[in-house]
Amino acid sequence: METQIIINTDVVQMSASAIVIAVSCHGIFDLNSDTPTESDTLPKGVAFSLVKAIQAINEKLAAKNSNDTLFDVILVANDLQGNQSKVVSSTKHYGLQISRFCFCTGEDFTQSLQATNVNLYLSMETSDVCKALQEAVPAALLCPQTRPQLEGDEEQVVSPLTVLLSGDVMGLPEEKLLEAGFSQPQLQIFRAAKASMADFAAVIGEMRRPFGREDSPLRVTLMSVLGSRDEWASALLTARGWGLEVDEAYCLAGASRDPILKCIQPHILCYDGLYNVSEVPALS
Amino acid sequence: MSGSNIARLPPPLSAPAAVSGSSSTARPALPLPAAPAIGGKSSSHTARKAETNSKFPNPKNCVTIAVSSRVLFNMDVEQQIYEQKGMEDYLTYQVEHETEPLKPGPAFPFVKAVEEVNMRLRELYPDSEEVFDVVLMTNNHANVGLRLINSVNHYNLLVERFCMTGGNSPIGYLKAYHTNLYLSADAIKVREALDEGITSATMFSLDKVSEVPETELRVAFDGDAVLFDDEAERIFKTQGLDKFFEHEKALADQPLDHGPLKGFLEALGKLQRKFYAKGQRLECPIRTYLVTARSAASSGTRALKTLRSWGLEIDEALFLAGAPKGPMLEKIRPHIFFDDQMFHVTGASRMGTVAAHVPYGIAQRVPQKPPKHNK
Numbered sequence: 001m002e003t004q005i006i007i008n009t010d011v012v013q014m015s016a017s018a019i020v021i022a023v024s025c026h027g028i029f030d031l032n033s034d035t036p037t038e039s040d041t042l043p044k045g046v047a048f049s050l051v052k053a054i055q056a057i058n059e060k061l062a063a064k065n066s067n068d069t070l071f072d073v074i075l076v077a078n079d080l081q082g083n084q085s086k087v088v089s090s091t092k093h094y095g096l097q098i099s100r101f102c103f104c105t106g107e108d109f110t111q112s113l114q115a116t117n118v119n120l121y122l123s124m125e126t127s128d129v130c131k132a133l134q135e136a137v138p139a140a141l142l143c144p145q146t147r148p149q150l151e152g153d154e155e156q157v158v159s160p161l162t163v164l165l166s167g168d169v170m171g172l173p174e175e176k177l178l179e180a181g182f183s184q185p186q187l188q189i190f191r192a193a194k195a196s197m198a199d200f201a202a203v204i205g206e207m208r209r210p211f212g213r214e215d216s217p218l219r220v221t222l223m224s225v226l227g228s229r230d231e232w233a234s235a236l237l238t239a240r241g242w243g244l245e246v247d248e249a250y251c252l253a254g255a256s257r258d259p260i261l262k263c264i265q266p267h268i269l270c271y272d273g274l275y276n277v278s279e280v281p282a283l284s
Numbered sequence: 285m286s287g288s289n290i291a292r293l294p295p296p297l298s299a300p301a302a303v304s305g306s307s308s309t310a311r312p313a314l315p316l317p318a319a320p321a322i323g324g325k326s327s328s329h330t331a332r333k334a335e336t337n338s339k340f341p342n343p344k345n346c347v348t349i350a351v352s353s354r355v356l357f358n359m360d361v362e363q364q365i366y367e368q369k370g371m372e373d374y375l376t377y378q379v380e381h382e383t384e385p386l387k388p389g390p391a392f393p394f395v396k397a398v399e400e401v402n403m404r405l406r407e408l409y410p411d412s413e414e415v416f417d418v419v420l421m422t423n424n425h426a427n428v429g430l431r432l433i434n435s436v437n438h439y440n441l442l443v444e445r446f447c448m449t450g451g452n453s454p455i456g457y458l459k460a461y462h463t464n465l466y467l468s469a470d471a472i473k474v475r476e477a478l479d480e481g482i483t484s485a486t487m488f489s490l491d492k493v494s495e496v497p498e499t500e501l502r503v504a505f506d507g508d509a510v511l512f513d514d515e516a517e518r519i520f521k522t523q524g525l526d527k528f529f530e531h532e533k534a535l536a537d538q539p540l541d542h543g544p545l546k547g548f549l550e551a552l553g554k555l556q557r558k559f560y561a562k563g564q565r566l567e568c569p570i571r572t573y574l575v576t577a578r579s580a581a582s583s584g585t586r587a588l589k590t591l592r593s594w595g596l597e598i599d600e601a602l603f604l605a606g607a608p609k610g611p612m613l614e615k616i617r618p619h620i621f622f623d624d625q626m627f628h629v630t631g632a633s634r635m636g637t638v639a640a641h642v643p644y645g646i647a648q649r650v651p652q653k654p655p656k657h658n659k
Contacts, residue, residue, distance in 0.1 A: 213371055213425060229444055233433045248450035249426035254340035259460030
């Protein structure tokens with residue numbers, strides 16, 4: 001079985017210099033919906049607003065008329081079993097600026113990602129993110145949004161794309177994780193996340209760079225859960241060294257991160273393997 | 285106060301040298317720099333941490349005090365730059381002065397005293413999570429973070445939790461940390477917090493600060509509209525003093541409803557009882573004061589009975605019968621004094637007491653003027 005790549009003819013294809021963000025379509029559309037919909041349109045998924053947020057970034061960049069790099073969003077799906085045409089038609093229905101669809105089968109989706117020169121892969125499934133990280137593809141978790149999403153074509157103020165980086169990946173020495181009792185599999189993911197971190201930060205940094213500190217359509221948040229304040233400081237310095245502009249920063253010093261995540265409501269979350277979450281906690 | 289505990293300044297946190305920041309190709313890849321060298325924590329901080337068996341307490345169990353950066357430290361100069369020249373210049377200034385520790389702000393002595401109490405608590409209850417936890421909760425952009433960390437390190441403060449919201453409202457985060465008390469220089473945020481049921485007060489920079497004890501935390505409270513609700517205050521302001529006396533006499537046995545600081549007094553009382561339980565009533569390092577314009581002979585009764593009905597103790601109750609609070613506070617030397625009326629807050633500040641304004645109740649809507657009669 002082969003990977004199918006379908007071009008979205010409704011959308012102008014971007015140049016090869018654009019940064020490619022591959023998004024798993026499971027968050028963008030609700031593929032398991034029970035409610036019957038009009039034939040070819042899938043309901044919006046819990047992470048639908050991510051695509052809108054990236055579009056807003058591209059629009060602002062285009063309005064600035066500069067040579068800033070744009071962001072090319074492609075949809076990736078693994079084992080869709082016949083819903084391919086619905087995904088394509090729904091994309092067109094909602095007018096999403098998605099340039100291509102990459103329909104994979106079986107376990108070969110990381111190879112497909114590598115073949116399509118993806119700069120960043122986003123999925124709601126931690127297992128997919130781990131697989132990608134272990135193949136050295138920068139990847140992060142796509143988070144469900146609980147901000148109310150308007151139905152239909154109503155104009156909606158798009159909240160800025162919020163990206164959460166792990167200060168622990170950037171500043172926490174491994175010995176501390178071992179002391180804290182994390183398992184070897186978790187440490188492996190941590191290491192894989194650390195290895196891709198620079199590339200991930202580069203993509204996010206590139207997205208953030210053209211905008212000022214206020215009214216940016218992209219916000220970068222750095223959070224240390226386990227690290228001490230000096231390890232958090234180390235993470236902040238690392239980010240600065242990479243030229244990555246950080247807007248918000250949190251040092252939790254062991255406090256539970258769920259209540260804070262509810263406030264931040266990230267779209268994209270750097271997965272560091274330290275938390276046994278099968279999904280990001282319901283941000284209600 | 286600031287001179288007593290200064291540890292040697294650790295080597296400055298500075299950005300690693302020469303990392304290329306510009307690239308605009310399709311796959312920008314910045315080289316991963318070697319981990320920047322951070323100066324080790326000053327030795328006494330490390331020692332203190334080891335002593336305190338530093339497992340970070342769960343916010344649910346501790347008494348969480350959130351302080352903004354402008355009340356923990358003095359940022360008058362920086363604030364002026366922000367107001368006059370804008371965000372960019374302000375941030376540039378902060379980063380340029382990153383290795384210069386900030387000077388202490390109005391909440392600094394309070395935080396230091398809180399840490400002393402924690403040390404004493406840990407001596408008696410090494411494994412307990414019922415301690416104070418101070419969180420730095422600021423609206424600031426993350427770029428200011430390093431200067432704040434350097435400043436915290438410089439004074440050897442045990443602040444481990446930081447929330448830099450980069451312009452977003454702190455309210456959600458205050459709730460997430462189960463905040464028991466929020467101190468900020470921004471009156472608008474304080475009001476928002478109070479509206480959301482979070483105990484909160486506004487603090488101001490001081491020109492003159494009296495010496496306060498280092499080994500005993502002293503917290504002073506006004507009564508009406510601070511510990512108690514503003515029921516009686518309303519009567520006084522709308523119907524006058526005589527009506528107030530009548531009302532309070534008639535209802536002497538009926539407890540007042542609670543005010544915004546009741547919960548904090550309760551939290552302090554809980555910690556005090558931990559000392560009493562170990563036979564340390566006389567040496568308890570927390571002392572609370574009621575400083576009210578009510579008079580002992582009459583309207584004070586209802587205040588005391590209310591406290592009793594809540595099962596709360598207060599160490600000293602000072603009924604001033606309308607006299608100015610400044611001189612009394614100067615004698616008490618509390619680390620912080622909470623009042624709902626700016627008149628009293630300014631009066632106290634003029635005499636060197638750190639006073640915090642609680643923007644609650646009718647006093648905020650009625651024009652302030654000094655009381656003419658005895659209460």
